[in-house]
Amino acid sequence: MPNEAQKTAPSGADRWLVERITAAWELLTGRPVSLYAASVLRIGYGLLYLIFLLREFPHRDEIWGPGSPWTPGLAHQLFEQTGWNSVLTLSGSRAYFELCYVLALVTSALFMLGWRTRVTSVLFAVVVTSFHARSIFMTDGGDNLVLLMSLYLVLTACGRRWSLDARRDRLKALRKGSTPEPPRSLFARQLREARTALVTAVHNCGMFVIAAQVCLLYGSAGLYKVQGPSWGSGTALHYALNLELFRPWPALSHFVDQYTLVIAIAGYMAVLLQVAFPFVLFSRLKYPVLTLLLGMHIGIAVLLGLPLFSGAMIIADAVFLPDRFYAFLPRLCRRLLRRTDSRRPAPGRAEGSGTVPAQGGPGDALGSEQPGSKHRVPQAP
Numbered sequence: 001m002p003n004e005a006q007k008t009a010p011s012g013a014d015r016w017l018v019e020r021i022t023a024a025w026e027l028l029t030g031r032p033v034s035l036y037a038a039s040v041l042r043i044g045y046g047l048l049y050l051i052f053l054l055r056e057f058p059h060r061d062e063i064w065g066p067g068s069p070w071t072p073g074l075a076h077q078l079f080e081q082t083g084w085n086s087v088l089t090l091s092g093s094r095a096y097f098e099l100c101y102v103l104a105l106v107t108s109a110l111f112m113l114g115w116r117t118r119v120t121s122v123l124f125a126v127v128v129t130s131f132h133a134r135s136i137f138m139t140d141g142g143d144n145l146v147l148l149m150s151l152y153l154v155l156t157a158c159g160r161r162w163s164l165d166a167r168r169d170r171l172k173a174l175r176k177g178s179t180p181e182p183p184r185s186l187f188a189r190q191l192r193e194a195r196t197a198l199v200t201a202v203h204n205c206g207m208f209v210i211a212a213q214v215c216l217l218y219g220s221a222g223l224y225k226v227q228g229p230s231w232g233s234g235t236a237l238h239y240a241l242n243l244e245l246f247r248p249w250p251a252l253s254h255f256v257d258q259y260t261l262v263i264a265i266a267g268y269m270a271v272l273l274q275v276a277f278p279f280v281l282f283s284r285l286k287y288p289v290l291t292l293l294l295g296m297h298i299g300i301a302v303l304l305g306l307p308l309f310s311g312a313m314i315i316a317d318a319v320f321l322p323d324r325f326y327a328f329l330p331r332l333c334r335r336l337l338r339r340t341d342s343r344r345p346a347p348g349r350a351e352g353s354g355t356v357p358a359q360g361g362p363g364d365a366l367g368s369e370q371p372g373s374k375h376r377v378p379q380a381p
Helices: 004-008 012-029 035-055 057-063 072-082 094-113 117-134 141-153 164-176 186-227 229-233 236-241 250-257 260-279 286-303 307-320 323-343
Strands: none
Touching: 012 186, 035 057, 035 094, 035 117, 035 141, 035 186, 035 307, 035 323, 057 094, 072 117, 094 117, 117 141, 141 186, 141 307, 186 229, 186 260, 186 307, 229 236, 236 250, 236 260, 250 260, 250 286, 260 286, 286 307
């Protein structure tokens, strides 16, 4: 009969399960992932919403203000059904609305710069939610994506890189130098480690939710297109280019629409890229797929006049690029700048001056004769 040690010893399956759970826990709480990608999302969506508010500044009253056809009373009736809310409907005063608009501009700018990101990320989510809910019938897919990303970014540590917070922490660390930290109690150390693990876990979960949201968006869009007969026949883009509502430049749309074969190939490629996107994320095929998606979104912004939607999608795609790619970008820029400076001629030196012999000397000012010259230099007065 087996002894007690053999009975209590874990089997191979139990050991494998324990190792997998330990590895998953270490991946979740060990270190924050995609810090540069989170910063790119913060900068991108903060800048995008700031540009959006500035662009709609002349029309702010008709869209969100007291002069909007969708009055605060109608908005409140809709809020009772949908559960939405907005700080813009707390008062019908024009001065209050103008103050909210200015604060929204300031919040978007501070969130983009990464100043006190923990606080400004929450304020940015409140701003986006309030403006979205105030005039919900004037929004599109780009507004919906920006709203979701603003809520997800609250969970992430999006101010750790390329931000004013990161600069302040770096300067603080330089001022401290090698000064040893005061000894902490065991409880204080444990509390700090627990806080770090919790922040890391929440950040990693937030980045996973963002990536899953983008995959779900692409996959569902591709599957819906497959079910449509116009996408199956390759004529969907032809109809889209001839819609009056989505023709910012009719001449350009008409010119592109003449190439029927290119239009059909572009339609099939759009469906293929969107359906295949979730399946190529863990291979090197994601880089050419992301490049093609970038071109697709640029085409949507130019031909269909949807810059907010295209910008939101391009920024969302940045979450799938690794941190080593973003860490390499500053080094690449510095290398290009040094190469440009080395090719630039030195200041005060004419181009091609290296082939001209040096002129002048101590005797020139006294009217001495130059070697090999038949003419005498006139004396200085």
